[in-house]
Amino acid sequence: MKSLDLQILVSFHLLFAAVFVGSNVFLDFLLTPRLDLIPPGQAARLGDKLGTDFAWLNWIALLGSPLSGLLLLWRLGTFSSLADPSFYVTGYGAALLSMMTIWLTLMVTAAILTFYLRPRVVVKLPYDATRQQVEGSRTNAMDYAKWMKRLARYNVIASSIVIFIGGFLRFGGFPF
Numbered sequence: 671m672k673s674l675d676l677q678i679l680v681s682f683h684l685l686f687a688a689v690f691v692g693s694n695v696f697l698d699f700l701l702t703p704r705l706d707l708i709p710p711g712q713a714a715r716l717g718d719k720l721g722t723d724f725a726w727l728n729w730i731a732l733l734g735s736p737l738s739g740l741l742l743l744w745r746l747g748t749f750s751s752l753a754d755p756s757f758y759v760t761g762y763g764a765a766l767l768s769m770m771t772i773w774l775t776l777m778v779t780a781a782i783l784t785f786y787l788r789p790r791v792v793v794k795l796p797y798d799a800t801r802q803q804v805e806g807s808r809t810n811a812m813d814y815a816k817w818m819k820r821l822a823r824y825n826v827i828a829s830s831i832v833i834f835i836g837g838f839l840r841f842g843g844f845p846f
């Protein structure tokens with residue numbers, strides 16, 4: 671099947687996938703390991719500002735992929751199969767289910783990162799904070815930062831797997 675609207679929809683789907691995987695790989699493998707090359711104060715400020723831009727970009731990609739994906743399904747005439755349980759035991763249905771399930775987990779990690787962990791890592795103490803408050807918040811923030819790193823690594827691995835699943839879907843799904 672070849673038509674302009676389908677080609678444009680696939681292009682958008684690929685663009686969202688590329689933005690998500692690419693930005694996560696850049697952040698996790700390139701930027702984060704090199705942040706210790708700049709003074710801690712500047713690194714914290716960069717992390718704060720960049721983290722917000724990064725969260726916006728990730729959310730746009732995460733919401734754009736199901737939008738373009740579901741439109742693709744509808745355009746391919748497969749949308750109604752989503753309600754049929756036997757669809758998911760076909761090679762195509764199983765591959766699509768894996769793609770959607772991993773996407774759902776990426777939404778969960780993105781929500782935890784944006785709304786739970788990030789606000790706790792970027793702690794703003796009052797000017798008259800005591801030494802204990804400073805020390806305590808630093809240890810907590812370090813624990814949360816560790817979790818942010820773990821989830822960021824999960825995002826890279828899981829979204830890369832989705833790209834491979836996309837490769838299978840392109841030619842009819844998993845080989846069974």
Ligand code: HEM
Binds near residue numbers: 739769773832835
């Ligand atoms: C609910 C979420 C999603 C839905 C409903 C969805 C749906 C689809 C559909 C219908 C296709 C076309 C299959 C075909 O050609 O027959 C596809 C392909 C693809 N998807 Fe997704 N997708 C979702 C999420 C994602 C995510 C999060 C990524 C990557 C991070 C991704 C990456 C890809 C790739 C690389 C392809 C291959 C495109 C091609 O060359 O045909 N998808 N997806």
